[in-house]
Amino acid sequence: MALDFALERTSTPAGDDRIAEALAAPGFGRVFTDHMVTAVWTADGGWGDARVRPYGPLSLDPATHVFHYAQAIFEGFKAYRQPDGTIATFRPEANGARFVRSAQRMALPALEVEDFVTAADTLIRLDERWVPTAPDASLYLRPFMMATEVGLGVRPAREVTFVLIASPSASYFSGGAKPVTIWLSEDYTRAGAGGTGAAKCAGNYAASLVAQQEAIANGCDQVVFLDATERRWVEELGGMNIFFVLDDGTLVTPELTGSILEGVTRDSILTLAKELGHEVEERRVDVDEWRKGIETGRITETFACGTAAVVASIGALRWHGGEATAPAATPVADEIRDTLVGIQQGRVPDSHGWMHPVP
Ligand SMILES: *Cc1c(COP(=O)(O)O)cnc(C)c1O
DSSP states (O other), X not given: OOOOOEEOOOSSOOOHHHHHHHHHSOTTTSOOOSEEEEEEEETTTEEEEEEEEEOOOOXXXXXXXXXXXXXXXXXXXXXXXXTTSOEEEESHHHHHHHHHHHHHHTTOOOOOHHHHHHHHHHHHHHTGGGSOOSTTOEEEEEEEEEEOOBSOOOSOOSEEEEEEEEEEEOOSSTTSOOOEEEEEESSOOSOOTTSSTTSOBHHHXXXXXXXXXXXXXXXXXXXXXXXXXXXXXXXXXXXXXXXEEETTSOEEEOOOOSSSOOOHHHHHHHHHHHHTTOOEEEOOOBXXXXXXXXXXXXXXXXXXXXXXTEEEEEEEEEETTEEEEOOSOOHHHHHHHHHHHHHHTTSSOOTTOOEEEOO
């Protein structure tokens, strides 16, 4: 049975001035809309107490499970203002389906995809003043779920809370899409066989931060991880998948092995690239194939992809004692970014039914 979201409006909505100011330079994940969605699951009663309510702090007991055992997952997707003024989200059902898979891996209850999408539609409609109109800007939706049972016993929580918040966000790259420099993590891995790499869980991010810190210390923007067993196969970045472009136009991306997160952007690019006339391969990529490929010219471009940045070209790969710099021209990444962003912004026909009009 579909959840009913009770509506409790804020008594102090942001004024138009404040919203205009926030939308002028929203950055990423710094400002939030007037409302949020919450729902609570209990082992005995299932999902209930679904509400849209004023955005604000959650009050949690210090012994709440999630603080101790990190039983928590999240999602991220975006709502875009369309040329006719309406609002549409990009593939929310795909994020909802992944939220179910992540929940299963973390022994959390499934939230029906329909409820996931309705929660977002309801919040977006209520807070539609917060959906930017500037090109390249969007409203970022952040659904998450966490164990909110109180007590220190280690077991799947018998009480779980779902929350959805929304944040206007600017284009990821202020001042154009600059290529990023990537640090090759040789000391840390992100996910192992049988682990949680394919789940969008909070703990994966916690585990990646020390490597990200190392990347920054070495003058890089982001970190790329290798597989945990052979330390040889390229997996992905801390929060983005990766693609290589070969000199014959073929796109190659690491195959899903169970330790790689299945990105919605990755999946969309595999589809679009074929339509744009590229061969695509999902297979293992040896880090030496990457390093040598840049030198010999076999690999002409490398880019990262994910909801936040969409497509980010990788200008250089750096590791302890070396660096390989890619050519400055990134025609394939540019073509794919333009096509995908065009669909999201409603400028390019959506032949896949990826855009979900917010009712
Ligand atoms: C969210 C995420 C991605 C990108 O997924 P999208 O659905 O494209 O946003 C890639 N890798 C990791 C580890 C992620 O958490």
